[in-house]
Amino acid sequence: MDTDKSCHNTVSKIIAYLVGVGVEIPSTDTSAYCQARSRLPETLLQKLFRQTGQNLEEKVTTEYLWCGRNVKVIDGSTVSMPDTTENQKEYPQPSSQKLGCGFPIAKIGVIFSLATGASVALCMDVLNTHDLKLARQLYQFLNPLDILLGDRAFCAYADLVALLKLDCDAVFRKHKSRTTSIRKGKIVGDCDKLVTWYKPKICPKGLSKDEFDALPETITVQEIYYYIVIHGFRTQRVSLITTLLDKTTYSTLEIVGLYGHRWDVELDLRHLKTTLGMDVLRCKTPSMIRKEIYVYLLAYNLLRGLMWSAGTTYATPPLRLSLKGTRHHLNNFIPELLAAASTKRQQIYRTLLKVIAHKPVSVDAKRLVVRHRPARSEPRVRKRRPKAYPLMTKPRHELRKQLQSA
Template identity: 60%
Template sequence: MTITNIPNRVEILKQKFTNSLGLPFRDLLLESTIREALNAENLSYRRRLFDPFVTLWVFLSQVLDTDKTCHNAVSRVITWLASVDAEIPSVDTSAYCQARKRLPENLLSRLFANVARDLGYQVTSEHLWCGRHVKVVDGSTVSMPDTLENQAAYPQPSSQAFGCGFPIAKIGALFSIATGAAVAVVVDVLNIHDIKLARLLYQFLNPGDVLLGDCAFCSYADLIFIQNYNCDAIFRLSQARKNQVERCRRKPISSFESIEVWRKPSTRPKGLTPEEFTSIPKTLTVRVIKYYIPSPGYRTKYVILVTTLLDPEIYPTTEIMRLYGQRWEVELDLKHLKTTLGMDVLRGKTPQMVRKEIYAYLLAYNLLRTVMWEAGTTHKVDPLRLSLQGARQHLDNFIPQLAWASNKKRVQLYQTLLKTIVHKSDFSR
């Protein structure tokens, strides 16, 4: 192949991906946006078929497809080039695989976070909780091929004999409760505690955010750390930990709610450095809400919520209870990433490729959330009630038509796609 043919083929592929996958991202992931991110990474690249732009779009289409093999991804490129009589590349996948390796981790991480941020800009007051943005934190795990590099970076569970398991990484993620988008993620070893992952995520909170989490994240120190970011928290207090809390004052608001002043633990928790422990104030004022959740046929759940939102008039008790009831939706978000999109078993043979895959999945996931948001807001339906699986299926089916349609027809197809996502949705996340 000659170098003069490459730019033409690159432009053909850019056009096809922009017309299909790129359409929902037309205001979020423009070529100029990708170029700006490349410049921020100081990345220079040669003129070749799989330049960063083409590689990124192929990578995205790969994780969205049910067939996630590199052979299928390259086959799609060959098909699109052959249809316009352009010179086709080799069926060998090495060029594409090498191109994926050249993509910087930070580029993919930056892009998925930027898409989530820009989608957040579309949130209006009607989608906020008591006028506040709410983020939800949770953790999960992913497995990967059993290579020496992966085992060194993300060892398999110690309970498994060597050679009888796969490397496993733990991920901690922040999701927007308004849009369902993944805002930030951190990746670490399996035996790291969830609360340590959460502390790495606090930096991605915006002033004024409310952080929602289960009992794994509720601690004296973390409530203060979150306040230091000018944010508030709503956590569930573990039944095992409730008797360990040192209360020095309590002011009842009702029979099931009170304002309490907690005393700093007398001994330093293992997860804190001496400097962090020393910097923590000696007392902390929190609001404690206790209530029951009756479950027919099961033992009644006794829930204790702890929050730094102290004013019951601005933040009514019923609203806090209702909001905590939505916390489980982050588990559905992680389930969609792992099962609907297939992120539970990764294919990267090195730790770097594993992390790139995770970021690519998050970027694809946020793409779907973008489509669902536009479908819901266009047709006056709550975007979070739409089916992500349905959105992925409809998008996959519309992609070939969007790629080859004229500009006028493409707009009609896209509006039909949005209508179909709403009309055929089973209204489950």
């Protein structure tokens, strides 16, 4: 959770703590710390990460559920890591880049809870892995009656069948390869219909022959289509596919509103990669890279747990609180929490929750929450100019030779 994630900074913090409690300080050399860190089992960190997500899920009450059901949001992303031989072998750089000029990149698939914002499952593979392959590794972490929310990359026949077998449901955007036809299907509303999907004639990539043969010949899904009209932009048509067929329990407007929350997963990934700094990893071996990711997710879930406690204690929606602000408060309160006695620590902790949920930002003392900004649109441009250095087009050792010869 610190902005400076170097081993030297970590050892310095430990030494400062030991000085405060009157213990003989260790060496400032980071070697012992790095060796101890490398001995941590990857399975232990994986277990801790999942446990934090599950513990937070158990605190969710009915008022935070969607139509009485838990919704999980899935998406894929990438992370970069140091250019070492081991990392390049396990997670090769993009094939479009020259050797020695790029960085190893891994593809990750993550499932987040829509109610708490916590991450509940993760898988990792090489860069050119399709999102569906990652998703099929993550289905095992879903609970019965969960609803999986995702974009069009996950809308496949076999995956809808797999989710139904798990007693789960899905809300995906319709894949672009499936043409939209208003005439086909049974009309059940102004902008929705029941459609029969047929089993593909050819076995899709990623499925074995046995898995393909086990698929049913048809499934019935509901297709919902609506239009997004924003002034100054071209009107866009959106088609949703869902296995939620009960119109009485799940109305069309509720399903459309639910898909509007799919963007939350992009914000969760931004918190992980930008706010906490997981975009560019530091470790130099694949095993340590995976451990580093699990520790990032562990820290992220602990922050989400703190936001949940603060929000539910002081009647503020937990997802409207600032994760970055929560990190700042926690980092600043940690020394006081460590130094206090057990009775005093409880008082400090309650104060921490209060400042997370309440902070005067103007004369009317509004709460420091993330404002609801519907239909917000910002250009994806950079104002601050980068340094005028050329891109690296040759390996470093070749560039050194050029400098020496010059």
